[in-house]
Amino acid sequence: MADWLSPAEWDAVRLSLRVALWATVFSLPVGILVAYALARWRFPGREALNVLVHLPLIMPPVVTGYLLLLAFGTRGPVGGFLDSVLGFTFAFRWTGAALAAGVMAFPFMVRAVRLSIEAVDPKLEQAASTLGASRIWVFMTVTLPLILPGMIAGTVLTFAKGMGEFGATITFVSNIPGQTQTIPLAIDLLLETPGGEARAARLAGLSILLAATALALSEWISRRVAARVGGA
Template sequence: MTDWLSPEEWRAVALSLRVSFWAVLASLPFGIFVAYALARWRFPGKQVLNGLVHLPLILPPVVTGYLLLLTFGRRGWAGQVLDEWFGIVFAFRWTGAALAAAVMAFPLMVRAIRLAIEAVDPRLEEAAGTLGAPRLWVLATVTLPLILPGIIAGVILAFAKAMGEFGATITFVSNIPGQTQTLPSAIYSFMQVPGGEAQAARLVAVAIAIAMAALLLSEWISRAVARRIAGP
């Protein structure tokens, strides 16, 4: 692939993989927690939380990116605190691209995990609780193994969504080659340059290959885990 792609194209692919990996890894614990809360708990504001989680799917991605810029930009209330206290900057950095990708992919992750949790019979968790197991132990030893296929599906869906994220990313971190130019941004840039169609086509082929590989891997892992859980 390194011979087929130019150094600029390869940097865009590598950055997209890096951004997607960290976007999924950082959001996974929150995704499991939110999915479990929505599936199992009753609390005031549950529907509001559900709406906020799924809001990025409904809003135009550019709007999401603008809201991220207002919040986590250098002049945003959260961005100023993170910059002054911890030296963390998101705007116009690859970390900001990861944050934007995580926000856009989060609803897909939560939905897949929530459906898996809702498919688990609550009586199994209650039975473990009646035997004296703490709630966290029940979650770790009963719930999580049973919902593992759903977690894997959520991770793969989120990863694929993060790889393809464009609108929120380019609004929040711009399109800086080698720094914030992800795969979709690079395709967009090449399409704006006369004679750049060949480079764009190569990146489109790479994007399709990565997406198909992710889907096939998700299917294979989910089936393998399901067979292992079901037993002989």
């Protein structure tokens, strides 16, 4: 692959994988918590939380990127604090690209896990609770094994969305080769470059291959997990 792609294109591939991986890693635990809260708990502001989680699906990605820039830029309330106190910066860095990808993919994670949790019979959890098990233990031993296929589906969707995120990323962290230029941003630049169509087509083909592989792997793992859970 290194011979097939130029060094700049290979950098975009590696950065895309890095961004998608970290976006998925940080989205998974938070996504499970939010999905469980929406599926099982009743609390003031539940509907507002549900709307907030799904807003990135409805708003233009550029708006999401702009809001991230306002909040996490070096002059923003969160970004300014992190920069001055911890020396950590999101804006115009690969970390910002991971944040943008995670925010845009978060609804996919939450929805996949939430649907899996809602499919679990609450009586199973209640039965374990009556035997003296704590909520955490009930979740770990009863709920978690049953929602594994949904978790896998959400993880793959989050990773795939992170690989393909464009609008929020370019607004928040710009298109800097070697720093923030993921595959979609590299394709956009190549399409604006005279004679860059062939290179853009290579990256587009690679994107399709990576996405198809991820989905196929997800289906295979989900079927195996579902078969084990069903036979348990």
